Amino acid sequence: MIPGEELARRDAVDAALEAFVQERRRDLEPLGPDATALLDLARDAVAGGKRLRPTFCRAGWLAAGGDPDDGRIDVAAAGLEWLQASALVHDDVMDDSDVRRGRPSVHRAVESTHREGGWSGDAAAHGRAVAIVLGDLLLSWADQQLRASALPTVGRGLDLLDLCRSEVATGQYLDVLAQTRPEVGVEEALRIVRFKAATYTVERPMQIGAALAGADDAFVDALSSVALPLGEAFQLRDDVLGVFGDPEVTGKPAGDDLREGKRTVLVARTVERAGPQEREQLRRLLGTREGIAPLRDMIVRSGALAAVEKDIADREQAARDALDLLPQAARAAIEPLLLVGTRRSR
Amino acid sequence: MIPGEELARRDAVDAALEAFVQERRRDLEPLGPDATALLDLARDAVAGGKRLRPTFCRAGWLAAGGDPDDGRIDVAAAGLEWLQASALVHDDVMDDSDVRRGRPSVHRAVESTHREGGWSGDAAAHGRAVAIVLGDLLLSWADQQLRASALPTVGRGLDLLDLCRSEVATGQYLDVLAQTRPEVGVEEALRIVRFKAATYTVERPMQIGAALAGADDAFVDALSSVALPLGEAFQLRDDVLGVFGDPEVTGKPAGDDLREGKRTVLVARTVERAGPQEREQLRRLLGTREGIAPLRDMIVRSGALAAVEKDIADREQAARDALDLLPQAARAAIEPLLLVGTRRSR
Numbered sequence: 001m002i003p004g005e006e007l008a009r010r011d012a013v014d015a016a017l018e019a020f021v022q023e024r025r026r027d028l029e030p031l032g033p034d035a036t037a038l039l040d041l042a043r044d045a046v047a048g049g050k051r052l053r054p055t056f057c058r059a060g061w062l063a064a065g066g067d068p069d070d071g072r073i074d075v076a077a078a079g080l081e082w083l084q085a086s087a088l089v090h091d092d093v094m095d096d097s098d099v100r101r102g103r104p105s106v107h108r109a110v111e112s113t114h115r116e117g118g119w120s121g122d123a124a125a126h127g128r129a130v131a132i133v134l135g136d137l138l139l140s141w142a143d144q145q146l147r148a149s150a151l152p153t154v155g156r157g158l159d160l161l162d163l164c165r166s167e168v169a170t171g172q173y174l175d176v177l178a179q180t181r182p183e184v185g186v187e188e189a190l191r192i193v194r195f196k197a198a199t200y201t202v203e204r205p206m207q208i209g210a211a212l213a214g215a216d217d218a219f220v221d222a223l224s225s226v227a228l229p230l231g232e233a234f235q236l237r238d239d240v241l242g243v244f245g246d247p248e249v250t251g252k253p254a255g256d257d258l259r260e261g262k263r264t265v266l267v268a269r270t271v272e273r274a275g276p277q278e279r280e281q282l283r284r285l286l287g288t289r290e291g292i293a294p295l296r297d298m299i300v301r302s303g304a305l306a307a308v309e310k311d312i313a314d315r316e317q318a319a320r321d322a323l324d325l326l327p328q329a330a331r332a333a334i335e336p337l338l339l340v341g342t343r344r345s346r
Numbered sequence: 347m348i349p350g351e352e353l354a355r356r357d358a359v360d361a362a363l364e365a366f367v368q369e370r371r372r373d374l375e376p377l378g379p380d381a382t383a384l385l386d387l388a389r390d391a392v393a394g395g396k397r398l399r400p401t402f403c404r405a406g407w408l409a410a411g412g413d414p415d416d417g418r419i420d421v422a423a424a425g426l427e428w429l430q431a432s433a434l435v436h437d438d439v440m441d442d443s444d445v446r447r448g449r450p451s452v453h454r455a456v457e458s459t460h461r462e463g464g465w466s467g468d469a470a471a472h473g474r475a476v477a478i479v480l481g482d483l484l485l486s487w488a489d490q491q492l493r494a495s496a497l498p499t500v501g502r503g504l505d506l507l508d509l510c511r512s513e514v515a516t517g518q519y520l521d522v523l524a525q526t527r528p529e530v531g532v533e534e535a536l537r538i539v540r541f542k543a544a545t546y547t548v549e550r551p552m553q554i555g556a557a558l559a560g561a562d563d564a565f566v567d568a569l570s571s572v573a574l575p576l577g578e579a580f581q582l583r584d585d586v587l588g589v590f591g592d593p594e595v596t597g598k599p600a601g602d603d604l605r606e607g608k609r610t611v612l613v614a615r616t617v618e619r620a621g622p623q624e625r626e627q628l629r630r631l632l633g634t635r636e637g638i639a640p641l642r643d644m645i646v647r648s649g650a651l652a653a654v655e656k657d658i659a660d661r662e663q664a665a666r667d668a669l670d671l672l673p674q675a676a677r678a679a680i681e682p683l684l685l686v687g688t689r690r691s692r
Contacts (some may be wrong), residue, residue: 027509031516031541038519090482094475119526121607121633126526129440132478133518136436136485140511143489147504158493163373165486170377172479173384180465180472195377261467287467 012074013054017046017081020145041106041134042141045085048101052234053080053205055337056227060209062333063326064219072149076157076212079145080205083161086138087168093131094176095260102251107131139165149212156211160220164204171196175263182283183271184263190232193265197238198231206334225322226334233315234340236308239264243296244305258295261287265311269304270295278302358420359400363392363427366491387452387480388487391431394447398580399426399551401683402573406555408679409672410565418495422503422558425491426551429507432484433514439477440522441606448597453477485511495558502557506566510550517542521608528629529617530609536578539611543584544577552680565676571668572680579661580686582654585610589642590651604641607633611657615650616641624648 021043028035054077061073091097092105099105104112111127119126143161147154175192178184184192206227207220241250242257243266257264267286271279282298285291299305319338323331367389374381400423407419437443438451445451450458457473465472489507493500521538524530530538552573553566587596588603589612603610613632617625628644631637645651665684669677 024512027512028516031513031520032537034520034523035516037523038516086482090478094471094478096471114526117526120528121525125440125442126522129522130519132436132440132481133515133522135478135482136432136518137512137515139482139485140508140515144508147501155493162486162490165490166370166373166483167377169479169483169486170374170381170384172482173476174377174380176472176475176479177380177383179467180460180463182466191378 009054009058009074010051012071013051013078013081016075016078016145016148018043020078020141020148024141038130038134038137041110041130042085042137045089045106045134045138046081049081049084051081052340053084053201054078055340056202056205057209057212059333059337060206060211060215060223061213062209063206063223063330064210064213064215065329066209066213072151073209073212076146076149076151076154077205077209079142079148079161080208082138082145083142083165083168086135086142087172089131089138090135091172093128093135094172097252097256097260099253099256100251105131106134146208151212153212153214157208160204160208160211164200164208167195167204168200171200178263179261181263183279184268186265186268186272189263189265189268192263193232193235193239194228197235198228200231201234202231203227222326223330226319226326229315229318229322230338230340233312233319236265236312236315239266240305240308240312243299255292255296258286258292259289266299266304266308269307269311270299270302273302273304273307274298355400355404355420356397358417359397359424359427362421362424362491362494364389366424366487366494370487384476384480384483387456387476388431388483391435391452391480391484392427395427395430397427398686399430399547400424401686402548402551403555403558405679405683406552406557406561406569407559408555409552409569409676410556410559410561411675412555412559418497419555419558422492422495422497422500423551423555425488425494425507426554428484428491429488429511429514432481432488433518435477435484436481437518439474439481440518443598443602443606445599445602446597451477452480492554497558499558499560503554506550506554506557510546510554513541513550514546517546524609525607527609529625530614532611532614532618535609535611535614538609539578539581539585540574543581544574546577547580548577549573568672569676572665572672575661575664575668576684576686579658579665582611582658582661585612586651586654586658589645601638601642604632604638605635612645612650612654615653615657616645616648619648619650619653620644 021039025039028039057077057080058073062068066073088100089106092100093107097105098108107127107130110130111123114123114126142165143158146157146161171192175196178188178192203224206223210220210223239257243255247254270282274282278298282295285295316338323334367385371385374385403423403426404419408414412419434446435452438446439453443451444454453473453476456476457469460469460472488511489504492503492507517538521542524534524538549570552569556566556569585603589601593600616628620628624644628641631641662684669680
């Protein structure tokens with residue numbers, strides 16, 4: 001259970017996603033029966049998500065005085081789930097991850113189908129290719145789903161979704177680039193946190209919700225003061241869970257971020273505390289399976305874990321302080337979500 | 347030179363693309379200097395294209411009585427170039443292609459930068475990862491660019507772009523799936539031609555242009571009768587060029603489609619003419635570098651090449667016949683483009 005998860009109106013978001021897929025089935029009927037398999041993969045790709053972004057989107061809507069009973073916000077907010085599903089499917093190809101949400105990642109599952117069926121050609125390449133086109137399909141559905149809400153304010157929501165899409169792709173790029181460097185400093189790691197996750201997961205969804213509710217630009221801007229620290233705290237918690245999380249709960253293998261060689265803030269904070277010999281050791285171990293256990297030990301012993309816990313607490317406090325400056329209605333809508341970023345276990 | 351290329355208003359489309367990139371640079375400035383490299387890759391990805399889709403889009407606009415001097419159609423039509431650039435960048439990853447438009451493909455170029463710089467991690471995986479996020483960025487720009495036209499009719503244009511994006515991703519999926527089968531029949535190969543290329547390259551762009559000009563649904567539907575056969579002819583010519591084209595002119599290695607094992611109509615028409623022994627030989631040679639020369643020979647000798655040339659001529663005729671049924675203004679706008687599909691050398 002995630003604090004705030006009950007705020008998600010999961011049923012309404014799920015219904016919007018399902019209705020959308022059914023419409024796409026009708027659109028794509030002329031492409032024949034094989035196309036069905038791709039649509040099934042698309043539906044699976046949004047199953048079991050935490051619906052975090054729709055939750056933040058709804059919070060922004062309520063904060064700006066949107067009608068809590070207006071179902072159009074759930075339809076619009078569901079678009080963020082297609083964007084997220086696309087990012088995850090492509091991310092798993094990029095990181096060559098085997099597992100997602102406790103199940104095989106899309107490219108691996110498709111690879112297995114290929115292999116078990118004795119199909120022609122290279123199974124791994126086939127899995128990757130299908131995952132790439134699936135991610136493209138999902139990405140193209142994000143703005144389409146937002147427009148399906150038919151809210152009169154949809155134009156401003158789309159402008160913010162534009163920023164969100166560009167930021168997340170570019171943030172991903174910075175992350176990919178960081179993996180090519182022997183070391184990444186704390187400042188750079190925090191920049192990646194901001195643009196790969198904080199804007200994308202919290203700030204833009206919340207702003208989209210507010211804009212759809214008809215908020216003025218000043219209010220939309222003011223939400224950043226709460227949403228950015230909250231989003232950073234969320235991603236920093238994700239980084240901690242990526243190293244120390246329980247695989248049963250996170251649905252990802254233990255220490256996966258270390259095995260993938262991710263240059264997280266947790267790693268950067270370890271580097272900044274390490275002597276020359278430990279730095280050398282860290283570089284050697286990062287990105288290997290054998291390195292997981294000794295790196296975990298190093299992260300704890302160096303004080304880096306405690307430092308990142310302080311980073312999280314500082315951001316939680318900054319979000320609280322900023323929230324106090326917002327009008328009462330906004331405070332009431334956002335307050336329950338403060339713990340989502342910081343106290344969750346998955 | 348491609349017949350009809352002079353109709354493209356290339357300068358106006360290029361200016362719209364360039365203005366768009368400059369705005370994204372401003373949006374993404376907070377992400378720091380490294381993000382610049384991704385924006386440079388994005389700009390390069392639309393350089394040197396044939397601007398076919400904007401040309402068909404403009405033809406649809408003119409066919410529906412749109413003002414030839416209204417620059418907003420060029421801004422809207424430019425969105426199709428981002429979509430196409432995204433498809434090419436991802437396609438090259440999926441097919442593991444080395445060359446595009448006579449230059450290294452994006453993932454290969456980035457791989458080389460990684461290798462030459464002595465960066466950490468796997469160079470090929472890095473090239474693929476950057477190409478995947480770049481393609482995502484480009485894809486998310488297609489509808490954003492269309493909306494940047496600020497045409498009052500943009501909603502209907504977006505509805506057609508939605509169809510176009512879903513169809514091209516699903517058509518790509520059918521194509522990927524076809525590569526896993528020992529053989530693909532002519533009917534299935536033609537279906538892939540239709541949904542991977544004909545709708546995407548000709549029909550939807552032309553319909554988007556007409557819808558943006560304010561055409562009614564009946565007119566938009568009627569355009570399909572010309573656009574679909576024209577688009578199929580276009581892709582069949584592409585298939586012929588992919589096997590027999592001059593690399594100096596096409597910018598792709600000779601016989602690349604055969605090396606990649608593409609299940610094109612050309613191959614399906616060869617299979618339908620082959621005896622059991624030749625079929626076995628064809629299966630063995632397809633998807634290998636050594637197979638290029640003997641397969642070319644087989645395609646000519648079997649009469650498959652001549653059959654596909656007839657497929658192209660039949661579709662050119664069908665497009666002409668359908669065009670005769672459209673109003674005079676529409677005939678004048680589309681007629682010059684009939685040869686684009688059929689008589690080009692690249």
